[in-house]
Amino acid sequence: MRSPKDFFAPLAVGAPAPLTQVPSRPSRVIHFFDPSNEKMAAKVPAMVGTVDVLLGNLEDAVKADRKEAARAGLVAIAKATDFGESTQLWTRINSLDSPWALDDLTTLVTEIGDTLDVVMVPKVQGPEDIHYVDRLLAQLEAKAGLTRPILVHAILETARGVANVEEIAGASPRMQGMSLGPADLAADRRMKTTRVGGGHPGYLVRQDPPTGVDDAVHASRATYQQDLWHYTIARMVDACAMHGIFPYYGPFGDIADVVACEDQFRNAFLLGCVGTWSLHPVQVEIAKRVFSPSPEDVAHARRVVEAMGDGTGAVMLDGKMEDDASLKQCQVMLELAERLAATDPVLAQAYAAQSPSSEGEGS
Numbered sequence: 001m002r003s004p005k006d007f008f009a010p011l012a013v014g015a016p017a018p019l020t021q022v023p024s025r026p027s028r029v030i031h032f033f034d035p036s037n038e039k040m041a042a043k044v045p046a047m048v049g050t051v052d053v054l055l056g057n058l059e060d061a062v063k064a065d066r067k068e069a070a071r072a073g074l075v076a077i078a079k080a081t082d083f084g085e086s087t088q089l090w091t092r093i094n095s096l097d098s099p100w101a102l103d104d105l106t107t108l109v110t111e112i113g114d115t116l117d118v119v120m121v122p123k124v125q126g127p128e129d130i131h132y133v134d135r136l137l138a139q140l141e142a143k144a145g146l147t148r149p150i151l152v153h154a155i156l157e158t159a160r161g162v163a164n165v166e167e168i169a170g171a172s173p174r175m176q177g178m179s180l181g182p183a184d185l186a187a188d189r190r191m192k193t194t195r196v197g198g199g200h201p202g203y204l205v206r207q208d209p210p211t212g213v214d215d216a217v218h219a220s221r222a223t224y225q226q227d228l229w230h231y232t233i234a235r236m237v238d239a240c241a242m243h244g245i246f247p248y249y250g251p252f253g254d255i256a257d258v259v260a261c262e263d264q265f266r267n268a269f270l271l272g273c274v275g276t277w278s279l280h281p282v283q284v285e286i287a288k289r290v291f292s293p294s295p296e297d298v299a300h301a302r303r304v305v306e307a308m309g310d311g312t313g314a315v316m317l318d319g320k321m322e323d324d325a326s327l328k329q330c331q332v333m334l335e336l337a338e339r340l341a342a343t344d345p346v347l348a349q350a351y352a353a354q355s356p357s358s359e360g361e362g363s
């Protein structure tokens with residue numbers, strides 16, 4: 001582990017200085033596309049401004065014989081597209097033990113490093129993986145003459161990665177955040193599921209049996225489906241909060257089940273995640289809606305702030321006690337709402353419509 005004194009020193013001569021704070025640009029939706037798929041790639045320019053992040057995926061879901069085409073496709077798209085102020089460009093490179101990862105990093109940083117905001121690293125096992133990418137990025141940034149550092153995002157999708165989650169989160173000032181990778185994680189843990197994220201009807205608890213009843217009553221005992229991902233998401237959120245980086249939910253593979261997708265996204269939002277992946281255009285609006293505070297929550301948060309005056313003590317509002325701690329939760333909500341409204345005019349309008357100054361307008 002690096003000494004705190006040199007944690008923020010560049011890891012190569014000529015590399016840009018690491019950032020001391022992770023930029024908090026909106027990243028509610030990280031939209032995946034395969035740059036080797038012509039139909040998908042053709043849709044990318046029109047998606048600029050509609051998603052917070054466009055991610056050129058080079059890893060799983062790209063066929064082995066299309067890896068080079070995907071890398072070249074991403075370079076071409078990055079060079080031809082103006083991503084503007086409200087959409088970032090990220091990539092997911094191949095895993096560090098694959099034959100492609102080194103060329104992915106070398107090509108992308110030297111060709112489009114000035115456009116690339118974040119590199120997502122899959123199957124991270126421990127801080128040593130981040131240290132390797134950290135040094136290599138510094139060398140490549142120096143070679144390419146980049147003036148700002150490219151950030152790193154780890155996917156939490158191995159059992160060892162989960163065991164090392166705090167060390168991974170704090171491994172480098174480049175760490176931007178972390179996503180849950182439920183599909184690979186399930187396989188690595190030898191879970192007996194065959195899905196990409198979401199719940200499972202077999203993972204449940206059942207209501208206690210009434211005494212002295214027949215089999216028909218037993219059959220009707222209520223069951224409650226449990227959340228397979230609660231433990232891992234909660235650990236990831238704590239590790240990210242401790243190190244000042246951002247946690248995300250990952251893929252939801254049942255594209256047709258938009259209702260369960262929204263539920264999974266909302267669970268992650270409520271637990272502290274700031275965004276999620278979208279794999280298909282139909283998931284984009286769901287992610288944006290879920291990961292933006294509702295106008296009603298924003299209005300309530302404003303009322304609490306107003307009622308709490310100097311922020312100390314306790315007050316009653318609608319029959320509920322509010323104090324310093326509920327105020328802090330409301331401030332988290334308001335800070336996020338303000339940040340999102342700054343780049344999303346539709347949200348800005350929705351939040352303004354709920355503000356105390358607009359109450360009674362038009363009545």
Ligand SMILES: CCC(=O)SCCNC(=O)CCNC(=O)[C@H](O)C(C)(C)COP(=O)(O)OP(=O)(O)OC[C@H]1O[C@@H](n2cnc3c(N)ncnc32)[C@H](O)[C@@H]1OP(=O)(O)O
Pocket residue numbers: 031032033034039040041043044057060061183184196251253255278279280281
């Ligand atoms: C599991 C662990 C992981 O690693 S998850 C991350 C890796 N997987 C991915 O990135 C998957 C990305 N998505 C996809 O490959 C496709 O959306 C899949 C799921 C295969 C579905 O594609 P398809 O059968 O074409 O869907 P569709 O007919 O409903 O498509 C309608 C039009 O939309 C397009 N589309 C589809 N997905 C995207 C996308 N991610 N980005 C941009 N455009 C997309 C399709 O090409 C199709 O276009 P058109 O209307 O025919 O012109």
Ligand SMILES: O=CC(=O)O
Pocket residue numbers: 060122155157180181182183184185250251
């Ligand atoms: O890469 C994502 C996953 O779920 O695996």
Ligand SMILES: [Mg+2]
Pocket residue numbers: 060122157181183184
């Ligand atoms: Mg994976």
